[in-house]
Amino acid sequence: MALAKPYLDVPGTTIFDAEQSRKGYWLNQFCMSLMKAENRARFKADQRAYVDEWPMTEEQKQAVLTADLNRGIRAGGNIYFLAKLGATHGKSFQQMAGSMTGMSEEEYRDMMIRGGRSAAGNRVVGEEGDAQAHRQPQGSGSGKLV
Amino acid sequence: MARITASVYTSHVPAIGAAMDLGKTTEPYWQPLFKGYERSKQWMRENTPDVVFLVFNDHATAFSMEMIPTFAIGTAAEFKPADEGWGPRPVPMVKGHPELASHIAQSVIQQDFDLTIVNKMDVDHGLTVPLSLMCGQPLAWPCPVIPFAVNVVQYPVPSGNRCYQLGRAIGRAIRSYDQDLKVQIWGTGGMSHQLQGPRAGLINREFDNDFLDQLIANPAGLAEKPHIDYVREAGSEGIELVMWLIARGAMSDCDPGGRAPLVRHRFYHVPASNTAVGHLILENQA
Numbered sequence: 477m478a479l480a481k482p483y484l485d486v487p488g489t490t491i492f493d494a495e496q497s498r499k500g501y502w503l504n505q506f507c508m509s510l511m512k513a514e515n516r517a518r519f520k521a522d523q524r525a526y527v528d529e530w531p532m533t534e535e536q537k538q539a540v541l542t543a544d545l546n547r548g549i550r551a552g553g554n555i556y557f558l559a560k561l562g563a564t565h566g567k568s569f570q571q572m573a574g575s576m577t578g579m580s581e582e583e584y585r586d587m588m589i590r591g592g593r594s595a596a597g598n599r600v601v602g603e604e605g606d607a608q609a610h611r612q613p614q615g616s617g618s619g620k621l622v
Numbered sequence: 623m624a625r626i627t628a629s630v631y632t633s634h635v636p637a638i639g640a641a642m643d644l645g646k647t648t649e650p651y652w653q654p655l656f657k658g659y660e661r662s663k664q665w666m667r668e669n670t671p672d673v674v675f676l677v678f679n680d681h682a683t684a685f686s687m688e689m690i691p692t693f694a695i696g697t698a699a700e701f702k703p704a705d706e707g708w709g710p711r712p713v714p715m716v717k718g719h720p721e722l723a724s725h726i727a728q729s730v731i732q733q734d735f736d737l738t739i740v741n742k743m744d745v746d747h748g749l750t751v752p753l754s755l756m757c758g759q760p761l762a763w764p765c766p767v768i769p770f771a772v773n774v775v776q777y778p779v780p781s782g783n784r785c786y787q788l789g790r791a792i793g794r795a796i797r798s799y800d801q802d803l804k805v806q807i808w809g810t811g812g813m814s815h816q817l818q819g820p821r822a823g824l825i826n827r828e829f830d831n832d833f834l835d836q837l838i839a840n841p842a843g844l845a846e847k848p849h850i851d852y853v854r855e856a857g858s859e860g861i862e863l864v865m866w867l868i869a870r871g872a873m874s875d876c877d878p879g880g881r882a883p884l885v886r887h888r889f890y891h892v893p894a895s896n897t898a899v900g901h902l903i904l905e906n907q908a
Contacts, residue, residue: 482850488821489858493777501687508686511705546819555818555859556682556775563707569636570895573822584823588893589651592814592825599854607821614820 485600488607492554500552503536507557516564543621546576565622575621578613624722624799627671629869629883630662630808631837631902632755634678636747637895639711642754655899658889659755665886665903666756670764672803673719675726675792677868678748678810680771681706684740690776691738693788695730696745696769697723704744713750713759719766722799726768729795735788745769752810755901772865774811779849785864786845789871796872809869811862813890814855815897824857825898831890833863834900838885841870859897874906881907 483491490496497504506527509515519526527537539547540561548558555572562572574584587593597605606614613619638655641647647656683704685691701716727737749769757764770792773779780788789807796805813830816822833856836844845867852861874880883904891899 483853486821486854486858488819489816489853490819491777491853491858492775497687497776504682504687508682510707511683513705513709516707549818554682554775557687559681560707566708568640568895569817573817573896576819576822578820587823588825588896591827591892592896592898593816593821593823595824595826595829595855598821598824607819607824609820612820 487598487601487603487605487609490549496552496554498552500536500554502530502532503539503548503551503553504557506530506532506540507553507560510560510564519564544619545572545621546619562621567621572621575617575619577615578617578619579615580617583615583617624796624801624803624805626793626796626807626872626874626906627804628669628806628886628903628905629873630756630806631866631869631900632752632808632810633812633894633897633899633901634748634751634810635894635897635899636706636751639747639751639754642759643712655891655894658891658901661887662756662901662903663758666764671806673722673766673768673805675768675770675796675805675807676749676752676810677770677772677808677865678752679774679862679865681746681748682775683746684743684771690773691740691771692773692780693735694738694740694743694771695723695727696740696743696771697727698741698743701743701745701769703750704746706746711747711750713754714762716745716749716753716763716769717766719768722803723768725799726792726795729798730788730791733791733794735791740771743769743771748810752808770868772868774861774864779861780864781849782845782847782864782867785867786841786871789868790876792868793872793877807869807872809866811865812856812860813863813898813900814857814860816857817859817896821857823896825892826855826857827892827898829855830898830900834888834890834902837866837870837902838904841867841876873904883907
């Protein structure tokens with residue numbers, strides 16, 4: 477029997493299940509290495525050389541080098557692991573989360589101050605909410621963290 | 623005998639810790655949030671327990687992809703605040719309570735829950751932010767803390783009902799400890815939030831407030847809520863709320879003959895960074 481995945485019809489959302497975790501193993505382990513100050517320094521000094529020390533796919537390395545968190549999640553990354561990359565770039569969780577919406581930092585921050593994104597229209601794929609695939613990107617951001 | 627005097631529930635947003643560490647608590651953005659915890663700090667000073675049993679989740683900090691325990695109890699004498707990538711938070715070392723923790727591990731495992739026993743674990747914002755919110759910025763935390771980590775990051779994560787029943791077992795374990803200790807149990811994480819993908823920033827006030835109502839009055843019913851409801855309604859990271867059911871299950875009224883708790887404090891605020899902040903203090907009645 478295949479894994480039950482009742483969450484696949486939630487728009488704009490990737491659940492970190494066994495399949496994603498297998499795909500993202502080395503990307504996530506690379507991220508864990510950034511919890512040490514000396515590794516952060518080495519990464520920042522030469523990102524390409526540092527990622528090449530890890531058995532990641534080229535797609536995973538590009539997600540890291542372009543600081544594109546959506547791309548990292550598609551490649552099996554999980555936000556709590558990818559957050560170490562964000563922290564290495566000096567970014568907050570709000571900046572990380574916002575970058576994945578396509579909004580600018582200000583646009584995302586303002587949305588949160590207004591009470592956040594409504595669940596209405598964003599519960600099931602095919603509705604009309606702002607997180608639905610046909611409504612991306614949502615703002616004037618670059619979609620990248622740096 | 624040991625007794626559970628109260629349970630505390632709070633979100634554990636990392637930006638809250640950063641706001642405290644960087645002295646930003648009086649800024650207009652943060653002031654309403656910290657105002658909501660003033661009563662809590664006062665209550666904590668007046669009701670300092672002998673031990674806090676603190677349920678939280680590790681955010682890919684102590685546990686990498688190499689090993690992912692569903693439920694892990696910290697039995698060490700101390701736990702170091704972790705470097706999550708920004709450098710460690712400037713907060714005190716967390717002192718454990720190895721004797722009580724070992725007793726709880728033995729009792730709960732013999733009640734058929736499979737805990738992982740952990741003697742080395744750096745603790746991240748999931749544990750230190752609730753301590754900061756409840757205790758402020760002391761040079762040492764006011765009492766020992768038993769860290770209890772729940773996997774809500776890598777699926778499959780435990781069900782609400784599993785958490786609730788585990789809480790009941792932890793309650794029985796604490797009440798059977800033969801020293802006269804006052805113990806608080808804290809459930810942390812949540813409330814509605816999503817940190818990933820185009821749906822990041824989701825907040826659901828109606829869901830959150832209904833969750834708070836039911837947590838107070840109908841925890842056994844609330845425990846039946848399936849995972850998919852948390853994900854759809856409260857965002858992918860809203861699943862952290864199952865941890866509140868562990869703390870709630872340890873309260874007296876969840877075992878036969880126990881009285882319903884008193885609601886000492888209730889607070890809700892949007893936003894803290896990406897997250898809806900919820901907070902409750904429930905006291906057991908003697």
